Structures are given as C-alpha cells and as structure tokens.
Amino acid sequence: MAEEKSPLDLPEEQPDEEAPQVYSIKKEGDGWKFSRREFLIAAATAAATATGAAMHALRRSQDTAEPDAESAELIHLEMAIPAMMLVSPGQTFVQVWTFTNRSDKSRCHGARLRLLGIDEMKAPAMLDIPEIGPGETVEVPVEMTAPAGKDAYRAAWSLEADEGTPPLASGPFVVLSTCIAESPHPYPNSYNNTWTVTNPDTEAERTRVHFSQLEVETNWDYVYLKDESGQVHQTITGYYSSGLWSVPIPGRVVQVQLTSDSTVQAWGFCLDQIQTIRGICYLPIIRREPTPTPTRTPTPTPTPCKCYGVCTCNPHCTCDLIHYWYPN
Amino acid sequence: MELYLIPVQDKFIIYRPLLRLAFVGNRAMAELAAGLAKRPVLSGDGLPEEVRTFLDAVGFLQPDPPPPPPPPSPYCPSTAVLLMTNRCNLRCTYCYASGGEGPVQDLPLELAQAAIDQVCANAVEQKLPRFELTFHGGGEPVQVWEVLQAATAYARNKELPCRTAIVSNGVWTDRQREWILENIDELSISFDGRPQTQDRQRPFASGRGSSRAVMRTLQAMDKAGFSYGIRMTATAPWLENLPEDVRFICEETACPAMQVEPAFNTVRGVHQGPTEEEGAAFVEAFLVAFDIALSAGRRLSYSAARPWLLTQAFCTAPYAALVVNAAGRLVSCYEVTSETHPLAALSTIGRVEDGRVAIDHSAHRALVDHIEAHRATCRDCFCYWHCAGDCYTRTYYAQASAGTGANPRCRINREITAGMLLRYIMAGDGVWRGQDIYAQEAHLIKTF
Numbered sequence: 169m170a171e172e173k174s175p176l177d178l179p180e181e182q183p184d185e186e187a188p189q190v191y192s193i194k195k196e197g198d199g200w201k202f203s204r205r206e207f208l209i210a211a212a213t214a215a216a217t218a219t220g221a222a223m224h225a226l227r228r229s230q231d232t233a234e235p236d237a238e239s240a241e242l243i244h245l246e247m248a249i250p251a252m253m254l255v256s257p258g259q260t261f262v263q264v265w266t267f268t269n270r271s272d273k274s275r276c277h278g279a280r281l282r283l284l285g286i287d288e289m290k291a292p293a294m295l296d297i298p299e300i301g302p303g304e305t306v307e308v309p310v311e312m313t314a315p316a317g318k319d320a321y322r323a324a325w326s327l328e329a330d331e332g333t334p335p336l337a338s339g340p341f342v343v344l345s346t347c348i349a350e351s352p353h354p355y356p357n358s359y360n361n362t363w364t365v366t367n368p369d370t371e372a373e374r375t376r377v378h379f380s381q382l383e384v385e386t387n388w389d390y391v392y393l394k395d396e397s398g399q400v401h402q403t404i405t406g407y408y409s410s411g412l413w414s415v416p417i418p419g420r421v422v423q424v425q426l427t428s429d430s431t432v433q434a435w436g437f438c439l440d441q442i443q444t445i446r447g448i449c450y451l452p453i454i455r456r457e458p459t460p461t462p463t464r465t466p467t468p469t470p471t472p473c474k475c476y477g478v479c480t481c482n483p484h485c486t487c488d489l490i491h492y493w494y495p496n
Numbered sequence: 497m498e499l500y501l502i503p504v505q506d507k508f509i510i511y512r513p514l515l516r517l518a519f520v521g522n523r524a525m526a527e528l529a530a531g532l533a534k535r536p537v538l539s540g541d542g543l544p545e546e547v548r549t550f551l552d553a554v555g556f557l558q559p560d561p562p563p564p565p566p567p568p569s570p571y572c573p574s575t576a577v578l579l580m581t582n583r584c585n586l587r588c589t590y591c592y593a594s595g596g597e598g599p600v601q602d603l604p605l606e607l608a609q610a611a612i613d614q615v616c617a618n619a620v621e622q623k624l625p626r627f628e629l630t631f632h633g634g635g636e637p638v639q640v641w642e643v644l645q646a647a648t649a650y651a652r653n654k655e656l657p658c659r660t661a662i663v664s665n666g667v668w669t670d671r672q673r674e675w676i677l678e679n680i681d682e683l684s685i686s687f688d689g690r691p692q693t694q695d696r697q698r699p700f701a702s703g704r705g706s707s708r709a710v711m712r713t714l715q716a717m718d719k720a721g722f723s724y725g726i727r728m729t730a731t732a733p734w735l736e737n738l739p740e741d742v743r744f745i746c747e748e749t750a751c752p753a754m755q756v757e758p759a760f761n762t763v764r765g766v767h768q769g770p771t772e773e774e775g776a777a778f779v780e781a782f783l784v785a786f787d788i789a790l791s792a793g794r795r796l797s798y799s800a801a802r803p804w805l806l807t808q809a810f811c812t813a814p815y816a817a818l819v820v821n822a823a824g825r826l827v828s829c830y831e832v833t834s835e836t837h838p839l840a841a842l843s844t845i846g847r848v849e850d851g852r853v854a855i856d857h858s859a860h861r862a863l864v865d866h867i868e869a870h871r872a873t874c875r876d877c878f879c880y881w882h883c884a885g886d887c888y889t890r891t892y893y894a895q896a897s898a899g900t901g902a903n904p905r906c907r908i909n910r911e912i913t914a915g916m917l918l919r920y921i922m923a924g925d926g927v928w929r930g931q932d933i934y935a936q937e938a939h940l941i942k943t944f
Contacts, residue, residue, distance in 0.1 A: 188525035188547050191507060192926035193918060195787070200918060202507055202520060 244270040245300075245327075246445065248376065251369045253441040254348065258316035265308045269300040276300040281308065281327060297327075347380070351426050351436030355389075359428040367420040369444040374416035377424070378441035382408040389428040391437060396421035407434070416445045498560055499533035500878035501526045502914050509917055513881045514560040514806065516930030518917050532557070554927050564806040564881065567815035571860050574619040575628035576611040577813070578603055579821040579833060580637040580644065586665050586706055588686075588698045590729055590759035592767050593833045595635040596701055601822040602640045607848045608647040611820045614853040616654045626657040634821065634833035636665050638672060648679055663727070665698070666710040673716055683724040685714065689741020697731060711748070718750040728756040732774065734781035742785040746792035753795040756782065758908075767831075769894030775904040776911075783915045790919070795934060800883040800890075800905070801912035803920065804932070808871075810884045814863055824848045826855065828863055829889050838896075839889055842866060874906075883909050 191202035248266035255261045269276045279297040290313040298306050349363040367375040377393070384391055386406040393402040395418050402415045414422070424439060502509040508526040511518045521529065528547065543551070551557055581602045584595035612629060619627035629651045631637035631644055638644065644662075651658040661682035668676065676683070687710050688694045695705025717724055726745060730738045738756065745751055758778045761768035770778065782798055789796035800810070809815055814828040821827055823835075826846035832839055842863055846855040871885030885891075886909060894905035920928035 188528045188544065189522045190525060190550060190926065191520045191522075193520055193922050195919075195922065200505060202505075 244274075245276060246270050247327075249369070249444045249446070251367050251372065251375075251442045251444045252348065253378075254346065255314050257314060260311065260313045263310045263312060265310060266305060267297060267300055267308065268305040269302055271302050274302065279327060281310070347438035347440050348442065349424060349439040351438075353436050354433035355384075355426060355428055355436040357428055357433060358430050359426060362423055362425040363439070365422045365424065365439060365442065367422075367442050367444060369446075370420070372420045372444040372446055374418050374445035375420055375422055376416050376443040376445060377414045377422050377439050378411060378443065379408065379414075380411045380438045380440040381435065382412060382437040383435040384426070384437075385428070385432045385434050388432065389426070389434065392423075392425040392427070393417060394423040394425065395419055396423070398423065413443075497533040499529060501530060502878060502917070504914065504918065509914060509921070511878055511917065512556070512560070513803070513878060514563060515555065515558060516806075516928075517554060517556060518803075518921055518928040519554065519926060520918075520921060529556070554929065564808055567809040567812070569815075569864075571815065571855065571857065572618045572622065573816050573818040574615050574622060574624055575630065575812070575817045576608075576615040577630045577632050577817050577819040577830065578608050578611060578637070578647065579632050579634045579819065579827075579830065581635040581640045581822055582833070583639040584633075584635040584665070585639065585667055585700060586636065586698050587701050587703075587764070588729070589764065590697065590731060590761055591764050592761070592831060593634045594765035595633065597765075603643060603820065603822045603824075605643050605646050605650075606851060607820060607824050608643060609650050610848050610851050610853055611818055612647065612651050612654065612658075615818050616651075616656055616658075619656050624656070626659055627651075627654070628659050628661070630661040630663070630817075632663045632819075632830050634830075636667070637662060638664055638668060638676075641672065645675070645679075665706070666713040667700075667706055668713055673713060677717070677720055677722055683717070683722065684727050685710065685724055686727045686729070687714070687745070688728050688730070689737070690744040693737055693741050697729065714749045714751070724751060726751045726754045728754055729759050730756050730778065730781070731759050732777065734758070734778045735784065738778075738781040739785040739788055742796060743788050743792075746789060746794050751794070753797070754789065755797050755799065756785070757799060767889075767893040769890075769896060770904045770908070772904050772907070775908045779908055779911045779915070782912055786916065786919070790933070793934065798908075798912055800886050800909040801879075801916060802882050803913050803916050804930075806881045807884050808881075809867075810887050814860075814867060814888075818853065820848055826853070828860075829887075831889050839892055843889070877906070877910065879906075879909050879913050882913060 194201045194203065246268040248264075250263045250265070253261075253263070265281065267276070267279075276297075277299040279300075281295040281297060283291055283293050291310065295308055295310060297308055300306050349365050351361070352359075365377060382391060382404060384405055384407075389405065391404040392400050393404070393414050394400050401417050404412075404414075422442075424437070426436065498512060498514055500509075500511045500513070502511055504520065507520050507522055509518055510521050510526055510529045525547070528543075532551075581600070582593065582595060582598060583600055583602065584591075587596055612627075615627045615629075629647070631647075648660055651660065659682070660680050661684070662676065662680050663684045663686070664676075666685040666687060686698070688697050691705065691707035691711075694707040694710065698706050698710075700706055714724075714726075726749070728738075728741065728745075730741070742754065742756075745754060758770065758774075760770045760774055782796075786796050811829075813819055813830065819827050819830060821833055824847050825835075825844050826848065827833075827840075828843045828845055829839070831837075832843040834840065837843070844856075845860040845863060846853065848854070867885060867888050870888060870891065871880075874880050874883075874885050886905060891903065891905055895903050917928065920931075920933055923933040924931060
C-alpha cells in the first residue's frame, strides 16, 4: 500500500521514439491525443486477464497429476490476493497475502510462496507460509521495492505446498501516485455520484477494495459499496484518515456511490487497491526428484529465471509451468 | 499473419483484421509489428520485455484465424426481394430511380408469387428453417398496397415460415400502419432527420414537406415497441446537416440503428460519384455524427465501413437474393431499376415469365466474376475483409466520376473505417479485440 503520495512526473509522451510504444487514445478537438500513461493500466489489466485464463488451464493439469496416497486429503485454501495497487516510483511497500484454510480437517503446512518472475523490482525469492489449521487465517506480508523511472510492473508467484504447486500470480500493479477512483476533494454538498471499479483478475470470485483515505460527514454523508447488480454490500460513514478495506463484494465489479447532504463537506475518498478473493482446492502431490544428469549439477536454490518455457539454466526451475505468464 | 499499419497523426494503428485486433503504436512499434508479421518469433527472442508482455497479453503473436467463408455457391437464393413499383408519393431530390415519374409499372402478383415459390423451394432444398421476403423500392412499395398484402398472405401460406421485411418512406395511413405492425417482421424507414432536412430532401409530389407524416409513423412504432432501422441519405453541406440530423433522430425517436449513405448527385434520376473534397466533407461529418449516436447508445453505420464484419461479399444480393423488378427481370442490385442503367446488362441475370423463374446462370457467373475481379484489386487494402471490394454499382459511379484518378469512394471507406477503429481502440482502453463498443451502452437504447 502506498505510504505517502508524491506527484506523478511520468511524461505523457515517451520521447524515446526508438523504443516501441503503445498508446491509449482520446479524442481531442479534431485530432487524437496519445497517452502512454493511461495505456499502462490497460496493458496491466490485459496481462492479468491473459494470466487468469491460462492459470485455469494449468490448474486443471495439476489436478490430473497422481496424488500421494498418504497426503491425498483435499485442502481448500481461500486467498486474498493483491490485484492492482498504486505506489510511487522507488517506494518500498508491502503486499499482504491472506490465506484462510477452509478445509474441515486438513492442516495446511509447509506451504511457500515462490517468486517466479518479476519486473525490475526487489522482492524476496521465497516466503514461508505459517501452518494454517482448519478455519484459521494467516497474513503473509511481502515487502517489495518499486523501481524508479518506469511505470508498470508485475510479479508472478506460485504457491507451493508439499511440492504440489497450485499456481497463482500477484495481480499487476502500476506505479502511479493517483487513485484508481477518487471523489472530488472536498466533495460538494448535495452530491451523488457513482464510480465503477473492475477487478482485472477474471477469476476473482469476490473483490475487496481499499481506500487509502475515506472521510465523509458522519451519519449524514455516505459511501455505498454495491455489486454489479446494484445491491448494497457495505455502507460507510465517518472519518478513516489512515484508510480501510471494504468487505468482499461478489464478482469483479464494485460500484462506489458517494452521497452527501446539503451542508458540511469532507475530504471524500481515494480508492487505491483492488484485491481478489478466490478459493483453490488441491491435492498435495509428491513429485519425484528430477534425476540429476551426470554433466550438470543441480542448482540447490531455485532462482527466478527468464527462460520462459524451456528452462536450460536451472533444472529445479518451474518456469515450464508458467507459460501462462510468458506464453510462447 | 495479415497486418496493416494505418497512419494516424504521427502514430500508427497496428491492425490485424482477421484477428480483430487493433492498437496504436509509434513508428518503432509499427516496424516491430511489421517484422513480426514477416517472421514470427518465439516470445523472448530479442523483444523488449514490456513489449513482449503486451503482445502476448493481447494475442498479437497468435496466427490469423481462417478467413471468412466465400459467398454461397451455386446461386440458390432463399430471399425474394420484390421491387414493387416505380410509383412514389415523394419526390426525393436525390432519387436515382426518378421514383414517381414516367409510365407506371407495378409488379404483378403472379410474378411476386413465382418469386416466392422459387425461394421457398430453395429454402426447403437447403433444409433452411425459413425463407425471406422483402418489399423494396425503385418507388414506394406501399403504393401497390393490394399486391403487397396479397404477396405477404401468399408467403405466409407456404410450407415454410417466412420472415418479411419492408423498406419504405414511412408515409402510411393509419390502417396501413396497423397492418404493417401486425404483419411485417422488419422495417427500414427512409428518413433524413430534422424537419428542415426531411422536408427539403424528401418532399411530397406537391412540394409539401413529409416530415410530419413520417414522424407520426416513427412515433407510432416507438409507442408500439416495434424495433426498426432508419436509412438516411445525406447531402451537402454534410458537416452542417448530418450530425444535427442524427442528433434529432436520437432525441426524437427510439430507433436503435441508423444507416447513412451520401448522395452526391444534385439531379434526380442520375448517379454521381464524389469529388475528393466532397468525400472528405462526408467523412468528417459522418465521424462527428457517429460520436453523437454512440453517446446516445445508437448505432450509426455507413455500408462500406464496417470493421466489425469479416466477409468476402459486400452485399448478399448477388449471391443469396432473388431480386425481381416491376418489369419481371431478375437483377442483382436494388439500385439497378431501369434498363437504361449503365450496369443493367451486367446486372440482369434472368427473368420471371410464364409463372416461373428463369435464372441465366451464365449471366450470373459473369456478374460474380466481375465482382471478384474488382475485389482482387483490393487485396492490399486494410478494408479488404470488411467492404470486400465495396458495392459494385456505387464503385462504378465513383470511378466514372473520378476518371483515371484514385476512386474517392475507397478513400471515404478507408478513412471512416480508420476513424471507427480509433473509436473502438479508445473504448477498449488502448486495445480493440473485437468487442462491441455498444454493449456497454445498450441499456440506453431501452430508456431513450
């Protein structure tokens, strides 16, 4: 989450014409205005969409693997995964992954988050997930540092449990210091406006949104959070200067409605994060260790590689499982 | 991989029509895309990471899907189009057919029945669930009311269901309107917009304006919840008139879809192509009007600019319709209504006589060859899969007007298509992947 705001200094136009660039466009008078900055959000969303679809296929292929007889109890994990967040260039920030074990009996132990690929950011290569008993929830903070000077970044992770590795990915996030959606500051009197936010993760079963700041006149002005059909799931009033998370809203679309009465204005809101809530069921899988070849010594600690599908640098690497992220 | 680079200001639309993918890039991205089109590479082979991720995400590295199928062959039409009469109660200033003038010629019921018999039999042979019957012009089909009613009843009594349509000027009596709403499935009303435009361009034979009469029809259809299309004809000065005429239709009717075609002739009874200046003026006006319609959740189209469509035929008439004019000739275009038309010989592919349809298959083959030969000259154009060589009759007039120069109609088609692609890209936040930009506005259609 963004700890502080800083002005956004990204150029609207990329001066480096030698580098291939893609633009979002807007009608402006008789001509068109090309914007590099706005396109980044769209590109990140597109990448997430492609990722989600491929992950589904990969998960099916995992399901067909041979389960180990002794550990073949179904584990049902519910995950809250950052789908999109806004941070400032160079900022160190924390993504919080939340895991809830929804299994009746099975304990989830030995699970790890492994970094598969990352775009020019600093992040730990591996994170252990504490043991999770049935019905328990744990939060795993992942500290990352955004680079300065570029503007859209992604990271891909896998969840490993007993070497059965249901894949998942962090959502794309964009280094911008503006909000995904925000009200006027302060908002006017007698105001009524609705913003629609769409989770880029197409596999999201539910979506939560985060407000970096939300301040509306207590008991007179309100923020309503609705699903796509318009059903209200949360009503918020009051002052939350340090931010708050919404309740999970079914689906991918969250409508944020702000209404005010005829007197007393407040700051309003800035929505700065989108989080996916989804479940995953898997049978832990015991895999055989790969047979070492006489001519090559296995690297003991897997590191992220960029072979993108056919790994030649590291026999432990699972990059052949991440076609979804870098498909050929 | 079929790829086109369409210049727009100092950037390029990078367009793959068969994949239905378009986005805007700079020259370096355009050159990179062109290189990939010539020699696709595995992702990771030297592409900047951000670019590769983007191209993967939008599916750019996928091969093209198969092209759309060719038009049906052999010629076995299951749609009858009856050009009912040259009579007309209006005297539209741009009417290519000089409707309402000259000796009266009405389509006899027996010819209509023979055409209906033929298309119904064709539909049965092809195991289709229904056949189609359309009443069309050269004049106003409602002017031969009894034949129209009788032909409809005849079609309804065939062994297959029949879907009926009418293209009309909308000047109807109350009784006619009630019957049409009850008996006709699809309606296209020729209507040009604001009263000043409609009355100037589409007056009654007496010179009186027709706006009130047509608006009465449109309002009655809206009240009945009957969905219909409006066929507009736009004349100069386009920028002053067309956008406001489209706005008027959006505000005053519930019509969900409008099609506009430009008329460049200033004299009735003649066809005329555009000059370059006229073409450019129409393009500018169309795109302004397109935005107005889009913001109201309505579709505005022009027949030869349709990036949403992949096809190998501009028009189904030469391939799937049995078009019978009032003289009993089978023609391949609704606009070829007279034997004096310069394309009449090419476009006449048989006749109805002695109660039976006699198709001249060699004439039909010659027509199809003519269309295909023209389309082959368009192979390098990014509109190739959309306008499919364009309307062979309108292209003929445009080329005749342009002499040996470039066909100005092609320029219109390309510029409008590119303008629509830019709007699709804008609606797709930077990438168009075949999505319907109207889907998100569809709710507006119901509430207007």
